Amino acid sequence: MATDPRNxxxxxxxxxxxxxxxxxxxxxxxxxxxxxxxEPEHGSLAAGHLKLMPEYAAYLLSxxxxxxxWAHSHFSxxxxxxxxxxxxxxxxxxxxxxxxxxxxxxxLFEHLAGDAERRTAALVYLGVAGAPATWWFARWIYAxxxxxxxxxxxxxxxxxxxxxYGVTALAYWAAFALALWNWVAGVVAAGIVSLSYxxxxxxxxxxxxxxxx
Amino acid sequence: MATDPRNxxxxxxxxxxxxxxxxxxxxxxxxxxxxxxxEPEHGSLAAGHLKLMPEYAAYLLSxxxxxxxWAHSHFSxxxxxxxxxxxxxxxxxxxxxxxxxxxxxxxLFEHLAGDAERRTAALVYLGVAGAPATWWFARWIYAxxxxxxxxxxxxxxxxxxxxxYGVTALAYWAAFALALWNWVAGVVAAGIVSLSYxxxxxxxxxxxxxxxx
Amino acid sequence: MATDPRNxxxxxxxxxxxxxxxxxxxxxxxxxxxxxxxEPEHGSLAAGHLKLMPEYAAYLLSxxxxxxxWAHSHFSxxxxxxxxxxxxxxxxxxxxxxxxxxxxxxxLFEHLAGDAERRTAALVYLGVAGAPATWWFARWIYAxxxxxxxxxxxxxxxxxxxxxYGVTALAYWAAFALALWNWVAGVVAAGIVSLSYxxxxxxxxxxxxxxxx
Amino acid sequence: MATDPRNxxxxxxxxxxxxxxxxxxxxxxxxxxxxxxxEPEHGSLAAGHLKLMPEYAAYLLSxxxxxxxWAHSHFSxxxxxxxxxxxxxxxxxxxxxxxxxxxxxxxLFEHLAGDAERRTAALVYLGVAGAPATWWFARWIYAxxxxxxxxxxxxxxxxxxxxxYGVTALAYWAAFALALWNWVAGVVAAGIVSLSYxxxxxxxxxxxxxxxx
Numbered sequence: 101m102a103t104d105p106r107n108x109x110x111x112x113x114x115x116x117x118x119x120x121x122x123x124x125x126x127x128x129x130x131x132x133x134x135x136x137x138x139e140p141e142h143g144s145l146a147a148g149h150l151k152l153m154p155e156y157a158a159y160l161l162s163x164x165x166x167x168x169x170w171a172h173s174h175f176s177x178x179x180x181x182x183x184x185x186x187x188x189x190x191x192x193x194x195x196x197x198x199x200x201x202x203x204x205x206x207x208l209f210e211h212l213a214g215d216a217e218r219r220t221a222a223l224v225y226l227g228v229a230g231a232p233a234t235w236w237f238a239r240w241i242y243a244x245x246x247x248x249x250x251x252x253x254x255x256x257x258x259x260x261x262x263x264x265y266g267v268t269a270l271a272y273w274a275a276f277a278l279a280l281w282n283w284v285a286g287v288v289a290a291g292i293v294s295l296s297y298x299x300x301x302x303x304x305x306x307x308x309x310x311x312x313x
Numbered sequence: 314m315a316t317d318p319r320n321x322x323x324x325x326x327x328x329x330x331x332x333x334x335x336x337x338x339x340x341x342x343x344x345x346x347x348x349x350x351x352e353p354e355h356g357s358l359a360a361g362h363l364k365l366m367p368e369y370a371a372y373l374l375s376x377x378x379x380x381x382x383w384a385h386s387h388f389s390x391x392x393x394x395x396x397x398x399x400x401x402x403x404x405x406x407x408x409x410x411x412x413x414x415x416x417x418x419x420x421l422f423e424h425l426a427g428d429a430e431r432r433t434a435a436l437v438y439l440g441v442a443g444a445p446a447t448w449w450f451a452r453w454i455y456a457x458x459x460x461x462x463x464x465x466x467x468x469x470x471x472x473x474x475x476x477x478y479g480v481t482a483l484a485y486w487a488a489f490a491l492a493l494w495n496w497v498a499g500v501v502a503a504g505i506v507s508l509s510y511x512x513x514x515x516x517x518x519x520x521x522x523x524x525x526x
Numbered sequence: 527m528a529t530d531p532r533n534x535x536x537x538x539x540x541x542x543x544x545x546x547x548x549x550x551x552x553x554x555x556x557x558x559x560x561x562x563x564x565e566p567e568h569g570s571l572a573a574g575h576l577k578l579m580p581e582y583a584a585y586l587l588s589x590x591x592x593x594x595x596w597a598h599s600h601f602s603x604x605x606x607x608x609x610x611x612x613x614x615x616x617x618x619x620x621x622x623x624x625x626x627x628x629x630x631x632x633x634l635f636e637h638l639a640g641d642a643e644r645r646t647a648a649l650v651y652l653g654v655a656g657a658p659a660t661w662w663f664a665r666w667i668y669a670x671x672x673x674x675x676x677x678x679x680x681x682x683x684x685x686x687x688x689x690x691y692g693v694t695a696l697a698y699w700a701a702f703a704l705a706l707w708n709w710v711a712g713v714v715a716a717g718i719v720s721l722s723y724x725x726x727x728x729x730x731x732x733x734x735x736x737x738x739x
Numbered sequence: 740m741a742t743d744p745r746n747x748x749x750x751x752x753x754x755x756x757x758x759x760x761x762x763x764x765x766x767x768x769x770x771x772x773x774x775x776x777x778e779p780e781h782g783s784l785a786a787g788h789l790k791l792m793p794e795y796a797a798y799l800l801s802x803x804x805x806x807x808x809w810a811h812s813h814f815s816x817x818x819x820x821x822x823x824x825x826x827x828x829x830x831x832x833x834x835x836x837x838x839x840x841x842x843x844x845x846x847l848f849e850h851l852a853g854d855a856e857r858r859t860a861a862l863v864y865l866g867v868a869g870a871p872a873t874w875w876f877a878r879w880i881y882a883x884x885x886x887x888x889x890x891x892x893x894x895x896x897x898x899x900x901x902x903x904y905g906v907t908a909l910a911y912w913a914a915f916a917l918a919l920w921n922w923v924a925g926v927v928a929a930g931i932v933s934l935s936y937x938x939x940x941x942x943x944x945x946x947x948x949x950x951x952x
Contacts, residue, residue, distance in 0.1 A: 115387060118331065118757060122338035122548070125761035128831070130346060132838050133769060137846055145846070145856040149863065159839075167831035171824060174754060185384060185513035192341070192380035199345050200372075207350055207358070217358040224362065300824035328600060331544060335551035335761070343559060398597060398726035405554070405593035412558050413585075420563055420571070430571040437575065541813060544757065548764035556772060611810060611939035618767070618806035625771050626798075633776055633784070643784040650788065 113180040116191060120173055127199040128166040131159050134206070154209035162202035168297035169198050169232060175301045179261075180243065181250045190242055194235035197228075204228050208287075222283040223276070226290050230272030233293075237269040252310035260302070268293060326393040329404060333386055340412040341379040344372050347419070367422035375415035381510035382411050382445060388514045392474075393456065394463045403455055407448035410441075417441050421500075435496040436489070439503050443485030446506075450482040465523035473515070481506060539606040542617060546599055553625040554592040557585050560632070580635035588628035594723035595624050595658060601727045605687075606669065607676045616668055620661035623654075630654050634713075648709040649702070652716050656698030659719075663695040678736035686728070694719060752819040755830060759812055766838040767805040770798050773845070793848035801841035807936035808837050808871060814940045818900075819882065820889045829881055833874035836867075843867050847926075861922040862915070865929050869911030872932075876908040891949035899941070907932060 135155055138148030183191075204225040211221040243249055244258055271293045279286020306312070348368055351361030396404075417438040424434040456462055457471055484506045492499020519525070561581055564574030609617075630651040637647040669675055670684055697719045705712020732738070774794055777787030822830075843864040850860040882888055883897055910932045918925020945951070 111387065111391060115330065115334070115390070117754065119334045119338055119383065119387070121754065121758045122335050122761050123342055125758055126339055126342040126765055127345070128835070129762055129765040129769065129838050130342065132766070132842065133346065133772065135839075135842055145850070145859040149859075163831065163835040167828065167835070170758065170831070171827045174750065174758070174827060175824070177754070178750060185388070188384045188387060189380065189511070192376065192383070196341070196376040196380070199342050200348075203345065203348055211358070220358040220362075298828070324600065324604060328543065328547070328603070332547045332551055332596065332600070335548050336555055339552055339555040340558070343555065346559065398601070401597045401600060402593065402724070405589065405596070409554070409589040409593070412555050413561075416558065416561055424571070433571040433575075537813065537817060541756065541760070541816070545760045545764055545809065545813070548761050549768055552765055552768040553771070556768065559772065611814070614810045614813060615806065615937070618802065618809070622767070622802040622806070625768050626774075629771065629774055637784070646784040
């Protein structure tokens, strides 16, 4: 057995990563079970498919959002040296928050087309959308405070990520606040924040002479 | 191929851990499919969401409980040197018992608000809640009796865990017995036992001169 | 990169094992979604639970059977040196056959209590129960014919497994044939075959001087 | 820590493979939940099973198709040296496209038996069937353009795969176009393309003196 700089409940991050990947894999696949088979409308199956468009759009949105969260989890696992009990519990909060994001997608799309409830639907959607980014930020703050990150990473790089994650969480809640005043503006703003996840994360910067490899 | 101190059906614990993680990942994510889309109540979507509060609470409770079981599984895998057929079968019992815990959550929350059936709902809930801790204890007794644990761990440490796991299982059944007399007291007692899982497990203690690293 | 005695589509068995574990983890957990919340019968929740007994029994049976298949997969992975395309495809057949086993459990339990359809329910159950053992045997024959097994294993040991797996598959189909004549006898016979999986598999026997470790 | 030729968001392919395997494992198992328990038809359970034949056929088709995609993913992971953010996002597109393939299977089988909507059902089926092959091709083009593949692989081998994947994707869309004219011919053509996946992929060819092992 190799030497082990971890103690107590600390372990290398790979097992949390595996669990996390499994939860996200299920969360990204489950929305498919929400899709209904089309019922021919007045004898037309094509019209039946058209009527299901909000479901298809909701499925697409779920997959894109959970997929982006997975891609960023995939990256961030590289930055950790170890995980502990507190980090694991915060991760469960994050994963539960992501798993629930597909839930308010369909009401949002169904109510988009103009009824009086679309503001409520939008607010619920935005509240649920802001949760994962908030858990992510809380987990990161915990990881840096407990020094769970790779000790070779430059402090400036860690600080930059802290700012980035904080700003993202804040931006979701700003979108929520905006939606109290104008729900369309709020949804658009949150959409832009989510889209920013498509940008690849910045390359890790290591302390002088300590980059791996 | 490295030397292999295991024989017969014995293997290193990593594959059981992977299977176990996968089952818990699914068990923690599946309750999301039980959430219904809100129906506007008398034209109000907000009222529709309010009416679903027992569902949301049940989902939250499921996630917290399964998440805590995962976090402790994550820790305990570190204590094993190997697993065998009997340990695998006991693990399946444990996993099935955890998977079923979300099931009686919703009836409990729905009946909380005063109808005559809440005592039955509470007893079912408590019976199901006590099962995973009981399987966990049985599996641990088996692991120590069959010497599947890391041989470097101190005997006092192993004994301490045996006592802890036994007391936890017993406490759940005491809560069940209490509920026969007063169901509120029983549910509160079981809640306190579950909350005790938030406390991180004690650091492993190794025999003199045998700590890894 | 280490030297690699595999070529073409051959890979070490670990990735097939991971996929296989994931499928079995899902298959063992999904039946929980089939459990219905109890409806109070004539105002009694306890009676509602009693009425769901066939569901609970079906869930239990599913978990036990899939769990045993997992435990044996867990063991057999140890016997392989590599996997190839054909072995992967046969594994998918095996996994699909296992995934579908929970399906006829409930009809069987519901019809047990005496109606005219219980013979049909029993035959469907037995046909589905025999499939995984048959795929398992086919896959094993393929693995030995293509020399995918660990080359250090003794030929007598491999032959013994071939006989064991062949007899098990045959025993399921004998139970099916028996059920054509007397369905109770058929179900009991198949139950005994399934229970035989509780016995741990025999320790691997290696060629002289080639045992690992 | 070993030397690490990857930087930025690049990681070894194993974690993407694990995520990918998990998604495919779920996608292949979920269709089982779509199977309904048979209802005795005019008192006959056997007739009830017969009526469910389109469901059984749809389940079988889903399992075979997703299983084949998994087997090819299993192979292709061997060809990569690393993955990056863009490759991960394209993989999510591929996985979502595969997850959704079981969806139009049942309408196809239900409408096969002659009603006026079978052409629409066939076109939807073919559009959904062509998507995974198209994402697969796009991902491969990206991987070769970004040099994510194992640098020891011969250029001729990579080019041969590019042609193979491109032709497969094109063949699906040709089947779609054919179905606009004659839906039966289109479905048969797509079936032949899917069946071609049963053929094992060609053995990797390495540059002179660079084959692993």
